[in-house]
Amino acid sequence: MNGASLAALAAVLLVVTGFAVVIRPRGVSTLDFYLAGRRVGVITNACAICGDYFSAASFLGVAAAVYVSGVDGVxxxxxxxxxxxxxxxxVAAPLRRxxxxxxxxxxxxxxxxxRVRLVAVGVVQLIxxxxxxxxxxxxxxxxxxxxGRxxxxxxxxATGVLFSTVAITGLVAFGGMRGTTWTQAVQFLLLLTALVWLAVAVLGSGFSYGGAVADLSAEPLTAAVHTDDGWRLALEQNRVDDDxxxxxxxxxxxxxRLGQFALIIALVxxxxxxxxxxxxxxxxxxxxAAxxxxxxxxxxxxxxxALAVMLGxxxxxxxxxxxxxxxxxxxxxxxxxLRMPEHALPVLGRIYGGNAGLGVIAAGALVAVMSTIAGLLLASAASWGHDVYERHINPRATQRQAxxxxxxxxxxxxFASAGSALAMRPESLVAVLPSIxxxxxxxAFxxxxxxxxPVFLLAIWWRGITAAGATAGMAGGAAVALTMFAAGILVGDRGVGELLLTPTLIAAPVxxxxxxxxxxxxxxxxxxERMWSALHGTAADRHAERLARLMISGGRRRGQGRRTGAQR
Known part of the structure; x- marks a missing residue:
């Protein structure tokens, strides 16, 4: 057991827990719990989005994909x-407006x-x-x-899965969006600091990126494969020309070529x-501000x-x-x-910083995991708690109940996600996935x-979209994507399978x-037209619209007053 690594992890958890306690919402309000009162500044929100977005796939996965697949991982x-x-x-500005x-x-x-709201809730929960x-x-x-224990x-x-799940679930349930925003911002800064330290250590040792790429390209790529007889090395077969x-x-x-394009479209x-x-x-x-x-x-x-690619x-x-x-x-x-490509950054951390270096990088990886889990759990809570519970299950719910x-x-x-992760065996997937x-x-992307x-963008930029159209689009897109996923799992990720496992290129146009x-x-x-003005109208347009509504409502009240006086 690595005492220095555990000390680094404990220190990180202590810091983020402290922020969750200090910045927690003071009142019981859904606006505070889900949206931090809509008062998050530009730089703070940018760091929090990075903490949300730079998940284990970014911190561990990108370096791992580059490690095992070279340019394809980039x-x-x-x-x-x-x-x-x-x-x-x-998206950003119209959505916030x-x-x-x-x-x-x-x-x-x-x-x-x-109906559109409920269909969207179902799709959101799947994602x-x-x-x-x-x-x-x-x-x-x-x-x-x-x-290791x-x-x-x-x-x-299993211990790692349950530990991260319990820790971050408690922080999110306690701190809501306000506490989570600040902890995610701090977590991102810790994550970036860990990457910068490792990059400085690697470059300081004399590493040259261009020279390394040239040396690595002189020999065929190999990968560790787990079989019934144990681990062995296998050549990575070229998908483009098969020669x-x-x-x-x-x-x-x-x-x-088609798989590379499909992957980029899916991510973007x-x-x-x-x-x-x-x-x-x-x-x-x-x-x-958005x-x-x-x-x-x-x-x-x-x-x-850029740092993740260089370090991979x-x-x-x-x-x-x-x-x-x-x-x-x-x-x-x-x-x-490496048998497990996701170990690339932690192993580099131990090589250049000993157990403390391993602790810094591993703690950064767990921070990336927990930060993203926090954002996902809040999004899930918003769609279930606000869109289903408050509107359909208990429309008269108090703020505290919501x-x-x-x-x-x-x-x-x-715990549903933790249960699914516990049912998996990562080592069995190493042979078929560039980074698990x-x-x-x-x-998910x-x-x-x-x-x-597709529906989201049409709702923002096309006046002609209807509720029935949005419902058909979401249901059809999800059905095509899930069907292609199922076929891809059966076929494998070779040949047409790579397109089936990144179905956005086909499912999004559908x-x-x-x-x-x-x-x-x-x-x-x-x-x-009123919705369109709320999305895209200028500040002057929205101000004029508000004045018009006030004048109309004022005229109605005066008319009602005159009628009441006449009746008297």
Whole structure:
């Protein structure tokens, strides 16, 4: 057991718990619990979104994908970072100007339909669960390396899953959005600090990125594969031309040309449909603040993913030589290649910082997991507690009852995801997935980009969308995506399977087409112009609209007063 690593983790948890206690909501209000009173500043919100978004897939998964697949792993970094470009251009400001609690709340009000709201809640819950499971898997993998020992008869992997789930569930249920915002901002800064330290340590040792890529590309890529007879090395077969083994600096180690394009589309479109990320824009005070927040996020994402790609390359280049001088590495590698690619950053941390270095990186990985889990649980609580409980189960609920319902949702969803993660065996997936965590998170992006994003964008930018069209689009997009996922799991990730496992390229156009076709045959909401003004009108337009409403209501009250006087 690594005492220094556990001390680093305990220190991080103490800091974030302190923030949750100090910044917790003082009153019992759904606006405070779900949206922090809509008073979150630009830089704070940008750091909190990064804490939400830079999950285990970003911290562990991107470096792992680069480590095992070379250039093909870089597509994850490109897609994750580029996903905020359409958010900046098309989503952030209109969404905040409209001002609701969640994506289902936005769609329900925009289209004046409770059916749309409930369908959106169902889709959101599927996305959240598919995103939560790989986070829990990442926490189990990290605990296994960090501590290497379970408690109460549990395996190290199961202990890590349950530890992270219990810890973050308590923090979210206690602190709500206000406490979670500040803890996520602090967690992101800790995460970025850990990456910067490791990058400085690696570069200070004389590592050259260009030289490492050239050296690694001189030999075929290999990967550790788990079989019934134990672990062995296997060549990564080239997917593009099938005439030899893949190289580190050439596309084709994991994805063919169509697969690479499908992966990028899934990640870019999926970002705009992620409930835990989009909900953060409702916490900004204005639409302009929401847009500026996204600009900051893009800059921070560029720095973060550039470091992750560089360190994944460094791990592939430096770990084989380190095996000779570090006996503990022999248990984690096969002929110098890591059995679990997600161990790339923690192993580098131990090589350059000893047990304390391992503690810093492993604590950063667990922080990334818990920060993202916090955002997902809050998004789940908002869609269930606000959109279902308050509107359908108990419309007369007090603020205290509504907040309790949200907290109960946090607990139920957290342990559902933990149970799913516990049922998995990560080592059995290493042979078929470039990075277990990054690939599983991609499925959540693909589902969001297939079922939610097309309808979401049409609701913001097309006056003609109707409730029936949105319902058909969400249901159709989700059905196509889930069907393709099922077929892809049966086929595997070779050939056509890579397209089936990233279905957004096909499912998103299907969802958009269904939305448009059905909307053309049904009636738009009666107050579509007022909704359009709320989304896109200038400040002067909205001010004039408010004055007009006040004048109309004032005239009605005067007319009612005159009629009452005449009756008297």
């Amino acid at each position: 597509w994850y970094a490109v897609g994750f970072a580029a996903g905020f470009v359409p958010v900046l251009l098309f 409209f001002g609701e609690f969640s994506i289902p709340d936005f769609l329900g009000r925009r289209l004046a339909s409770e 959240i669960l598919s995103y939560l499971i790989p986070q829990a898997v990442g926490s189990g993998i990290t605990w296994e390396l960090l501590v 379970g408690v109460a008869g549990l395996s190290p992997y 030899g083994a893949a190289a580190f600096n050439e596309p084709g180690a994991r994805y063919g 479109l999926g970002t705009a449909g992620l409930p835990h990320v989009m909900n953060r824009y409702f916490t900004s005070p204005t639409g302009t 847009r500026m927040t996204t600009v900051w996020v893009l800059g921070l994402a560029g720095i973060f993913y 390359t460094a791990a592939r280049a430096l770990i084989p030589a380190a095996v000779k001088d570090n006996a503990w590495l022999a248990e984690l590698t096969v002929d110098g290649v 907040v309790r319902a949200g907290r109960a949702t946090v607990v139920v969803v957290a 965590v990054a690939t599983m998170v991609t499925w 693909a589902l969001a980009g297939s079922a939610l994003t 969802a958009a087409a269904l939305t448009v076709l059905v909307s053309r045959r049904t009636s738009v909401p009666p107050d579509v």
